[in-house]
Amino acid sequence: MALSMYTKPHDGSIKSKVVASLGEHDIAFLPLASYDGAIDPALAPILRGVPGGDVAGATTCAKALASTGTYPMYAPREQVDAWVKWDDEVLAPRVATCVKMLRGETPFVRAAFDDAATRLDAALAELERYLAPRYEKDDERFMADGENLTLADVFVVCSLYDAFSCAVDAAAKERYPNVCRLLYTVAASPGIQKAIGTPTSVDAVTIPSSGNNDSGAAAESAATAAKPRSSSRSAPAPAATGPPTGTPEEIAAAEAAASAQGLVVKSLKDAKKAGDATVTDDQVKAAVATLLELKKRADALKGVVAAPPKGKGKGGGEKKPPPAKKEKAGNAKAIKETGLGLTASVEDDFGAWYSQVVVAGELIEYYDISGCYILRPWAYSMWECIKDFFDAEIKKTGVENCYFPLFVSAARLEAEKDHIEDFAPEVAWVTRSGQSDLDIPIAVRPTSETVMYPQFANWIRSHRDLPLKLNQWCNVVRWEFKHPTPFIRSREFLWQEGHTAFTNKKDADAEVRHILELYRRVYEELLAVPVIPGVKSEKEKFAGGLYTTTVEAFVPATGRGIQGATSHCLGQNFAKMFDITFENATGGRSMAWQNSWGCTTRTIGVAVMVHGDDIGLVLPPRVAPLQAVVITIPNTKMSKEDTGRMKETGQKMTASLLAAGMRAKLDDRDNYTPGWKYNHWELKGVPLRCEFGPRDLEAGHCVVVRRDNRAKETVKLEDLPTRLPKLCEEMQADMLARATKKRNEAITTCTSWDGFVAALDAKKMVLTPWCETKESEELVKKRSMDDGEGGAAKTLCIPFIQPPLEPGTKCFVTGAPATTWVIWGRSY
Numbered sequence: 049m050a051l052s053m054y055t056k057p058h059d060g061s062i063k064s065k066v067v068a069s070l071g072e073h074d075i076a077f078l079p080l081a082s083y084d085g086a087i088d089p090a091l092a093p094i095l096r097g098v099p100g101g102d103v104a105g106a107t108t109c110a111k112a113l114a115s116t117g118t119y120p121m122y123a124p125r126e127q128v129d130a131w132v133k134w135d136d137e138v139l140a141p142r143v144a145t146c147v148k149m150l151r152g153e154t155p156f157v158r159a160a161f162d163d164a165a166t167r168l169d170a171a172l173a174e175l176e177r178y179l180a181p182r183y184e185k186d187d188e189r190f191m192a193d194g195e196n197l198t199l200a201d202v203f204v205v206c207s208l209y210d211a212f213s214c215a216v217d218a219a220a221k222e223r224y225p226n227v228c229r230l231l232y233t234v235a236a237s238p239g240i241q242k243a244i245g246t247p248t249s250v251d252a253v254t255i256p257s258s259g260n261n262d263s264g265a266a267a268e269s270a271a272t273a274a275k276p277r278s279s280s281r282s283a284p285a286p287a288a289t290g291p292p293t294g295t296p297e298e299i300a301a302a303e304a305a306a307s308a309q310g311l312v313v314k315s316l317k318d319a320k321k322a323g324d325a326t327v328t329d330d331q332v333k334a335a336v337a338t339l340l341e342l343k344k345r346a347d348a349l350k351g352v353v354a355a356p357p358k359g360k361g362k363g364g365g366e367k368k369p370p371p372a373k374k375e376k377a378g379n380a381k382a383i384k385e386t387g388l389g390l391t392a393s394v395e396d397d398f399g400a401w402y403s404q405v406v407v408a409g410e411l412i413e414y415y416d417i418s419g420c421y422i423l424r425p426w427a428y429s430m431w432e433c434i435k436d437f438f439d440a441e442i443k444k445t446g447v448e449n450c451y452f453p454l455f456v457s458a459a460r461l462e463a464e465k466d467h468i469e470d471f472a473p474e475v476a477w478v479t480r481s482g483q484s485d486l487d488i489p490i491a492v493r494p495t496s497e498t499v500m501y502p503q504f505a506n507w508i509r510s511h512r513d514l515p516l517k518l519n520q521w522c523n524v525v526r527w528e529f530k531h532p533t534p535f536i537r538s539r540e541f542l543w544q545e546g547h548t549a550f551t552n553k554k555d556a557d558a559e560v561r562h563i564l565e566l567y568r569r570v571y572e573e574l575l576a577v578p579v580i581p582g583v584k585s586e587k588e589k590f591a592g593g594l595y596t597t598t599v600e601a602f603v604p605a606t607g608r609g610i611q612g613a614t615s616h617c618l619g620q621n622f623a624k625m626f627d628i629t630f631e632n633a634t635g636g637r638s639m640a641w642q643n644s645w646g647c648t649t650r651t652i653g654v655a656v657m658v659h660g661d662d663i664g665l666v667l668p669p670r671v672a673p674l675q676a677v678v679i680t681i682p683n684t685k686m687s688k689e690d691t692g693r694m695k696e697t698g699q700k701m702t703a704s705l706l707a708a709g710m711r712a713k714l715d716d717r718d719n720y721t722p723g724w725k726y727n728h729w730e731l732k733g734v735p736l737r738c739e740f741g742p743r744d745l746e747a748g749h750c751v752v753v754r755r756d757n758r759a760k761e762t763v764k765l766e767d768l769p770t771r772l773p774k775l776c777e778e779m780q781a782d783m784l785a786r787a788t789k790k791r792n793e794a795i796t797t798c799t800s801w802d803g804f805v806a807a808l809d810a811k812k813m814v815l816t817p818w819c820e821t822k823e824s825e826e827l828v829k830k831r832s833m834d835d836g837e838g839g840a841a842k843t844l845c846i847p848f849i850q851p852p853l854e855p856g857t858k859c860f861v862t863g864a865p866a867t868t869w870v871i872w873g874r875s876y
């Protein structure tokens with residue numbers, strides 16, 4: 049049965065179900081059959097209801113809601129029409145069939161269920177294919193970003209909500225990331241959340257057995273959204289969870305905190321078992337209590353509700369309690385395998401692993417604004433290493449640091465329309481101070497070209513004022529709508545932005561390459577991450593500039609490329625706009641040539657992704673906040689003097705490392721067991737651990753363990769200051785070599801379309817001969833999206849180091865003459 053949707057202050061006079069409140073207006077579903085024309089369309093405009101998908105009233109409806117000031121919600125009528133129609137005809141009926149049978153609202157008929165589930169899966173796949181390129185492109189955010197919501201979005205989301213909260217298992221979240229994004233972003237609107245709750249997905253869907261169930265195996269293998277996962281088939285599956293109350297980030301943080309505390313408990317218990325008299329029962333008890341609290345908090349955020357007492361559940365006792373959760377069992381296994389606090393592994397669930405490792409490694413703390421993160425000292429210290437290196441290098445070339453304001457007037461920001469147009473949706477604006485609206489809103493800088501260049505115009509008068517080379521270390525804000533990831537994509541981030549002006553193109557070109565080389569060194573020499581330096585395609589370059597150079601890194605675990613840093617030659621575009629002209633050496637006027645270049649805290653995220661393992665962070669020694677930690681291992685049998693001597697020697701060892709210029713620390717805390725301390729520093733990725741026990745004390749040596757490969761060697765105490773710096777250098781070199789080998793193995797060459805998508809699906813980047821046209825890039829994007837599973841590929845860069853291009857070589861996709869080799873990949 050078709051449903052209508054209308055808005056009006058809901059007075060209960062109409063038999064309908066209110067599904068959402070937007071401002072003063074309610075959005076309700078009304079069975080079409082019960083619509084008798086009694087609702088005055090002017091008061092309560094019908095969004096749909098006329099068979100055939102007419103959306104008469106949509107505009108009135110949109111205006112009414114927009115007038116509440118909450119939702120500017122205009123969309124082309126055809127689009128709303130199509131969207132509603134699709135929900136009406138494709139999505140909603142399939143969801144309804146599955147959901148009703150699973151909830152026991154209609155009899156369970158195996159064949160009908162399988163059919164609906166298969167078709168539901170197809171509908172979700174279709175939606176995913178539809179959404180992915182739109183989310184990929186920043187300029188097509190017509191919906192589902194939570195701020196440009198149409199009523200039609202609400203329709204689709206209501207259907208998805210039903211599907212995900214009953215019939216779609218957690219694995220679908222991975223298969224349909226963009227569908228989930230739609231669901232979560234729209235459902236994040238407070239009005240909608242109030243009405244429908246926070247969406248979740250069930251861990252497993254148990255297909256009820258039924259009288260005509262003779263095709264269990266077929267149901268298992270059907271490509272259904274409601275893929276049956278559980279072996280229990282006796283009862284309709286009550287959802288194991290309620291709606292989560294926390295954001296995914298909060299949940300990840302709470303889980304990480306709980307698993308870290310799990311470690312504390314484990315090591316205390318181990319120590320006690322091993323006869324460590326310093327560990328008291330009370331200590332263990334307190335640690336366990338904390339653990340239970342943290343678990344409870346994580347469960348609450350996840351929406352895990354305690355199973356109702358038998359017979360008292362909502363269903364009147366006929367439903368069995370949910371089977372033991374599969375995921376829990378999986379986690380327990382992971383904990384046991386790693387033994388070390390991270391419950392997700394790099395290979396099985398990279399996203400979850402990353403969220404856990406940045407928190408457990410104490411780099412990041414989540415914050416209550418999505419996309420904003422707290423950089424803890426452990427992360428900031430890495431940023432300082434990068435900063436110190438880069439800052440010193442640019443100063444050698446005459447760059448001066450400065451600071452321009454955080455805020456930009458609209459007039460300045462929009463002075464260079466072409467440049468800002470593409471980015472406009474990401475600009476954040478301040479519109480109010482206290483309770484009063486500002487006369488003119490002001491923007492928060494997303495980058496500083498338009499902030500700085502009016503001053504450049506003032507300061508540059510003569511060729512003697514050039515080159516002008518400025519840089520600032522600062523924060524910028526870009527209100528991203530893609531899924532945020534700590535360091536990798538955040539709404540506020542730290543960076544340096546360099547802005548320079550020259551009298552001629554040759555000098556500008558040379559600087560672009562020099563800066564890019566510094567970025568390469570940041571990645572390869574500091575972070576041990578190999579990068580490919582090259583130039584961006586016309587489509588991917590910074591639109592305001594002449595050309596963009598880039599260093600592209602690669603994350604093997606996901607097979608995705610990631611832009612490391614960019615150095616742009618802006619040509620004379622900005623000089624034209626901002627009138628940056630100078631009197632040249634012959635007395636005439638010329639326009640300046642400009643560059644801009646930037647590198648962000650993304651660097652840290654890339655290094656974490658490339659080097660981290662199932663145990664935790666693995667930090668490259670050159671940027672590790674601590675390069676070595678000395679851990680004393682006293683035992684209860686030691687005399688007081690020996691314990692004191694051990695402590696003192698530990699201090700001396702550490703001092704000798706510090707004197708040798710290393711970043712070192714002594715961990716002689718006696719409220720933690722050695723095992724706990726090992727885990728702690730491993731999780732934080734400290735390159736070298738010096739274990740110093742009673743026998744080592746007697747022998748005058750210690751055991752040094754490398755974090756990256758866990759290789760151990762015994763080092764005489766007097767050799768520590770010479771050996772450990774060497775070990776750091778070896779580890780640094782090995783990390784780069786390992787990552788380079790992996791990266792190189794992940795580059796496949798394709799000279800035709802054959803094998804292109806298969807290579808992407810095998811987590812590779814692809815090197816191809818290319819004709820360099822925008823159309824071919826669009827074509828590859830579309831074809832790779834349609835043929836593959838992991839989203840579209842784009843050009844990462846045209847590498848500076850090119851294989852020979854034989855005359856007559858054809859573009860791998862168009863067959864036109866190739867003009868270059870280019871690297872393609874799925875990317876962050």
Ligand code: 87F
Pocket residue numbers: 467468471472474475494495496497526544545546590614616644645646647
């Ligand atoms: C987002 C909002 C507004 C990127 C934006 O790469 C403007 C922009 O101009 C924007 N996102 N960009 C391009 C930045 C170019 C350039 N700026 C200086 C850099 C390096 C540092």
